[in-house]
Amino acid sequence: MDEKKISFEESLKKLEEASEKLKSQETSLEEAIQYYEEGIQYFKECNEILDNASQKIETLTKQEA
């Protein structure tokens, strides 16, 4: 669970980074393609997490607490 959480925030951050780097003027064409592919990968990861959203609403029983 914890791992997954890191992965959404991390994936989003990586996605933003890839996009930033791709925008940079100094990026070579090879790098640009690499950043694009990375970005798409992170986009897919983020999207997957959001698409698999299956919100649960539970109530603890008194005995548990």
Add this chain to the structure above:
Amino acid sequence: MGARPVKVSQLNNYINRVLGTDPILGNVSVIGEISNLKFHNSGHVFFSLKDESSKVSCFLASGNLQKITTPLEEGLEIIATGYISVYERGGYYSLNIRDIQANGAGQLAQRFEELKRKLEKEGLFAAEHKQELPAFPEKIAVVTSPTGAAVQDITRTIKNKNDYVDILVCPVLVQGPGAPEDIAKAIDFLNASHSDIDIIITGRGGGSIEELWAFNEEIVARSIYHSKIPVISAVGHETDFTIADFVADVRAATPTAAAELAVPDTNQLREYIDSIRKDLSKDLAGAVDIRRKRLTSLDPEAFARGIQSRIAYEQVNAERLMQSMADHLSHRTLSLRDRVAMLGKLLEASNPTSILTRGYSVVYVGNGMIINRVSGLEPGDMLNIKTADGEADAKITDVKGSVNHG
């Protein structure tokens, strides 16, 4: 040597008169705690007011009860105002009450300030201790009453905004005896056995200061302080500040506001990552396009076209420069010519020969000197006279000096 013995009824009657005419006892306010509270069938109320060491019987007539807003309950500290009356048949006195005020507010405000000062001094409210809320929580625990408005407000608000995060409701008492312990235990429990919880929201809907009081208890403050999971406090309305608000990592004005604060909008997140995806494609296309343009500019034909157009441009430029230089020169020559003509006219005006055309002549003596006086001239001297159109020789026949000539 005492006075004459009196009957019991006479004594009680006398006491009644003494107490009944005392100005202080005729209108007195007494602070005390309610005990032995009895609502009589007649509608009258009987109870005792007590403090640590003493108590007094009280009577509240049903007519006066109607006017009193403070709900009477056992153990409540009140300020009762009325007069002392004596029940002659029983031989006791009681406080006949006209009005009752709860003494709770003052007492509670004082306890609030004392605890606030104490915990502040201990550093429980320190900004350094505040934890940041995670940007994308997976699971949120709500520590509140399972039947209150707060739990409804929180779950509804979260569900509207975020379809991802899980919600775990931890039912607790939020008012009355045992509530502070219940809340504190739930927060401790979540920390101990639900470490996957990202945020705890604890609070309740609006109420009186007494109803919100659990969130002003030290035990709640300490468990919030010790919570490794970030805690949002959400107690009452905007204007209600509790100790829990000061110690929580984030204070929300209301339970709804807490829910808003806790979770990101998942639809906005989806739009956001979609927009980045579009950017990626656009920027990659842009990067390719820039290179294509650069490549085109390196094409020899394009290069030659570039050179030719450059040459043409330079030619036009050179021609334009030359034209402007020629224009400049001719302008200067013209103005010089004007100046020469003007100077010529000026010279002409001061030419002595031009005077001769107006009828003047110049007379020279034999040695070629121009005559400007008669002294030195002798009859017989030869003269030469110059006019505009020629000259003539002449001889002096007589010399006449002026009168003053000396």
